[in-house]
Amino acid sequence: MTAHFLAHMGISWIIIACVVVAILLLSVAWLRPAITACKRVSATGIGSVAFFYGANVHAEQFEAFDTVVLEPDSGFDPRAHTAHCPNWYAYVSVGEVTKQRAYYTKMPQTCLMGRNEAWASMVVDQTAAGWPEFVVGEIIGPLWERGYRGFFLDTLDSYQLVAKTDAERARQQAGLVAVLRAVKARYPQAQLILNRGFEILPHVHDQVAAVAFESLFGRWDQTNQRYEQVPDNDREWLLGRARTICERYRLPVISIDYCPRDDDARRREIALKIAALGLEPYVTDGALQTVGVGSAALEDIARPTKVTFKR
Structure with a gap:
């Protein structure tokens, strides 16, 4: 339609063709950084990884990395930094919570079953009624709206501070599995990196992008x-x-x-x-x-x- 209009105005088809080609070339040049920036990620799924929990995030410091895990309370907006290489992941503590978290006051006290003195945090009961839905709705959901598409799930072993029998540990592990499945059910495209969580991997390995340990x-x-x-x-x-994760789950x-x-x-x-x-x-x-x-x-x-x- 535009070409016909320009021709009607007396502009030759040669000029029109040149203008179209120029526009296409500029479009490719503009899109190229986004296409090539993270080319290494496709090979491993995560590429080179960084973890930064500081309050002041300067995106340019992480351009050499493919995946960067951030403390979401830093206020960083991943939507404003989509042209750079890193895939931005949000840190999410599944097994513990501190009073500083915005969602802490919304949590039923029945969700808390112990304390981690070293980090001044409360241990979360993974079997508490409604906990998977709370994680999806009150923790992951707001982060998804902010532009995060990856999540680093931490403190997956914290239940062991409180659960002392095999039966208690098994129930907590089943609760963690339910949390991960709830996240993937609501957000199928979410990329998950687990911090340890070795015991639940047989049940969720096909839903995670990588496994970390410290x-x-x-x-x-x-x-x-x-x-x-x-x-x-x-x-x-x-x-x-690590051998099991690499060889059995790839x-x-x-x-x-x-x-x-x-x-x-x-x-x-x-x-x-x-x-x-x-x-x-x-x-x-x-x-x-x-x-x-x-x-x-x-x-x-x-x-x-x-x-x-x-x-």
Whole structure:
């Protein structure tokens, strides 16, 4: 219709064709960054990962990463930063809650069944009536409306602080499974990364994008406020879980490790060790308040295509 109008006005078809081609070329140039920016994500599902819980999020600091997990209470708006590479994930605590969360006052007190003294938080009863619906409606829903399409589900093992028998643990695990299924039922396109949750993976592995755990080489002791090296037996146990996740479920595995924020050499050393095992590394400070080292900074090394479990 536009071409006919322009022709009627006396503008030649050659000029019209040139204008159309120019518009198409400009459109491709404008869209190209969005198309190519995160090309690595399609290979693993998550690519290079960062976790940042600071209050001031500067999007440009994370352009080297493919996936970035943020503290949603920071006020960051992912809708305003869609042209950059990272896929923005929101941190969501499923197993614990603090009074600072906006939804805390809406939670029935029957949902709370214990306390984590180290983090000054309350442990959530995963079997509480209506809990899956609450997570979907009061936690995930508002974040989805804000533009988040990925969610990092944390504190999935917190029930173990209170549940002391096999039967109690089994009920809590069934509750967690119900929560994840409720999220995916309401938001099928939601991408989920689990922090541990090893016990429920047989039931939900087909609904998650990756599995993370903390402290393969360096850890943070919240109670005593200090950094520590991870004992060999703890590391071997985690690597056993990683082997199962990689070989049985074909999921990427992320190790989040910790060391002092001013020790750049140690950060890179730990990240290299994790990457050499075939896992996705991220090394940061104990409070996750600084931009750490991930695989995006290790592109100059050869990485194995599977978990090798070498020290």
